[in-house]
Amino acid sequence: MNIGEAATASGISPKMIRYYESIGLMRPVQRTAAGYRVYDYHEVQTLGFIKRSRELGFSLERIRTLLGLWEDTARQSADVKKLARKHIDELDEDIRKLQSIRDQLQHLVEHCHGDNRPDCPIIDGLAADKKTPDVHVCDRQAVGSAKQ
Amino acid sequence: MNIGEAATASGISPKMIRYYESIGLMRPVQRTAAGYRVYDYHEVQTLGFIKRSRELGFSLERIRTLLGLWEDTARQSADVKKLARKHIDELDEDIRKLQSIRDQLQHLVEHCHGDNRPDCPIIDGLAADKKTPDVHVCDRQAVGSAKQ
DNA sequence: CTTAAACGTTGCCATAGTGTCAACGTCAAT
DNA sequence: ATTGACGTTGACACTATGGCAACGTTTAAG
Numbered sequence A, B: 001m002n003i004g005e006a007a008t009a010s011g012i013s014p015k016m017i018r019y020y021e022s023i024g025l026m027r028p029v030q031r032t033a034a035g036y037r038v039y040d041y042h043e044v045q046t047l048g049f050i051k052r053s054r055e056l057g058f059s060l061e062r063i064r065t066l067l068g069l070w071e072d073t074a075r076q077s078a079d080v081k082k083l084a085r086k087h088i089d090e091l092d093e094d095i096r097k098l099q100s101i102r103d104q105l106q107h108l109v110e111h112c113h114g115d116n117r118p119d120c121p122i123i124d125g126l127a128a129d130k131k132t133p134d135v136h137v138c139d140r141q142a143v144g145s146a147k148q
Numbered sequence C: 001c002t003t004a005a006a007c008g009t010t011g012c013c014a015t016a017g018t019g020t021c022a023a024c025g026t027c028a029a030t
Numbered sequence D: 001a002t003t004g005a006c007g008t009t010g011a012c013a014c015t016a017t018g019g020c021a022a023c024g025t026t027t028a029a030g
Helices: A003-010 A014-022 A041-055 A060-071 A077-110 A121-127 A135-144 B003-010 B014-022 B041-055 B060-071 B077-110 B121-127 B135-143
Strands: none
Touching: A003 A014, A003 A041, A014 A041, A041 A060, A041 B121, A060 A077, A060 B121, A077 A121, A077 B077, A077 B121, A121 B041, A121 B060, A121 B077, B003 B014, B003 B041, B014 B041, B041 B060, B060 B077, B077 B121
16 A cells, blocks of 8 residues: 555545654654555554544644554553543633634624725724723724723 | 834734734834834834734734725725624634534543543544444444554 | 943744645556 | 656745844943
């Protein structure tokens, strides 16, 4: 199985497979006399593990740890769970932040009439100096601030 | 006002201020005879605009457009609103994706007892080929036999 | 007046993860 | 034997930011 077939089988591009090898995420595989990489079932399985981990948003560094735990038959499931929980916590934090900015933006949008006139609370909100808002800007901020 | 003061006033690091200038997001400012950049109120205001836009998650490319709209006194607020709506849609999509993977992960975590034994549904879930989960894999989950 | 600290300048490297392209070697089928 | 599809490495790009180095400037103290 050469790299193209492994890529098709795993859903990871040849480029990325080489990259994962280059950063030591995967051990170098066997080569043919001509230097072609040779993959067997075990390596394709590992690629699948990496792919699913990536799909769940794990960083390559964390996947490095996960692969270590996967290979470690003496692992403690508590260690895996701890790592996963930490990842969930970070996801929650990311979601929270995105929702916060989404809501702020939504608020600004709701107050923009969106016609052919230049007057625009969205632009005003971005232009406003929060620390020393003047009266004009203050009107907008009064409704739509809460930033950070 | 030199770059350090402008940085303090705007909350953007000197490094980033230079960067924004280098990519043409901001026009080059005046320089002293010695080559020091000189900022006045107007430029600090622009930096504030950029900062708030970044805080709302706009990319520098979009901020480029927003700055153009800001400066364009003949803008149509509909254009701003359209851009903001698009950004909200993308935020919604990002949030949706994060929540999806968060839920998948949460599901796995809930089924992991998290003790000192190696048996771990999280690792199994990552190792399992979802498209063709064979009996062998099921055995592993049931019995808790190790990797591979 | 000199010196040192604190600041400015440019430029290069690094991050994470992926794509694209080039220059070149190899394998398989015609 | 040629061609085309594939492999190899390397370089560069992207986003947005941080850091460091080498070097110049300004300012305050001695």
